[in-house]
Amino acid sequence: MKRKMEERSGLRSAIEELSTLPKVEAAQYDLDAARIPTKPFLHVCTLILQVLDKIGPTMAVLRQDIHQNIQRLEVLCESNPTKYSNMIEILKKEDSEGSARDSTSCSRAILWLTRSMDFMVVLLQRLVKDPWQEMERAVEESYNVTLKQWHGWVSSAAFKVALKLVPDNETFITLLITNDQNWDNLREDMQTLVALLVPLLEHIHSILGAYRLDRLKST
Template identity: 40%
Template sequence: MPSWILKEYLTCFSPSRSIEASVKTDTALESSAAMTGTVFTPALQAMPHVKSSTGDMLTMPFLDVCRLVLPVIEKFGSSMALVKSDIGGNIDRLDAKYATDSTSYTLLYEIVRKEVAENTAKKSASCTNGLLWLTRAMDFLVELFRNLLAHQDWTMHQACTEAYVATLKKWHGWVASAAFSVAMKLVPDRKKFFSLLGEGNLNADIENFISTFSPILQENHNFLKSVGMDDMKAS
């Protein structure tokens, strides 16, 4: 990848974070990810717990699900390395905010409500921005796997490109779009990629991933839209 594109991609893919942000390692989650099954199994097992008994989105369970999606991204190899770092950084940002007052921030959207009230939500370093771009990145992954199931004749490159157009492209400037196009040239062969996803009923797990995660992500969008924070673009 040309160095100038790489530099811009690092700053533009998700403008809400620095590429130096580390991905939090959680021993319990790693152990869960090592269980027998497909790479989707741990995340699928965690998804039913993202909401409280009253239907509110819980901060840590939602972030845990996103962490458990990271091993899925790793299977793409170097083509998705920056995406993984971006997602991990936004998880860390929200996690750090939660750690400052776990009682007040038990519910995910309380973090956003506080920033909206303080007029800090639109800042590039805000947790609101972090949640928005985290949700958008997960939208991309869901759409990518939807493409792979629905279009058996598509190459990985085509499936990734179409998913990008349907989810992230409209929020990116031309530099970020160009950088993404370059990165997608590094995606693995489709057959090889599927061989890395684990043993079990892979298609069923992918379908479950799509059908279960999509409503969660849509709920994030609905809330962010309700407070005027779902349309921020890359600067």
């Protein structure tokens, strides 16, 4: 019960935190004026880890990457909490240093965390539309339209093998629903989270594009 309530609280907390952010425009290219709060971004990424845990071993590699990228950004933010409270400052710093494209850069961490959230948004959209669809197919199709084009053959092959371990849809939905809600409540929360995430992700992608980072593939 305690674990389920904590997870429920995390979902609502992420929604509430995203709700407090100012509205952004995806086409905003004024990098000096742009702002993407780092803390709420990492908060939502942590939520994604909780959902990926429900999918099981299939997402183990992706989950590890997300966790490492979150840690990388957290370490940098701790070095200067005020300056790096805006993710744009992180991108500016590494762009000026010429390190943004390095495999261990925080800029790449932002890129891959954004792509991971793209995957989760598409998966949640599919579940909201049809909660009883075949889970394996939903995960595979969500992966195909978000992450697959950026993964090398090793990651793609590993995903294809692990896909057979995805739980059935009823099991997955049951794991997501907490004791204080039903499917309608969960669906409403999922829709709200998606509605808040989509414009934020579009904005981040536009900024990454301005820094010429949006086409980078896995090394």
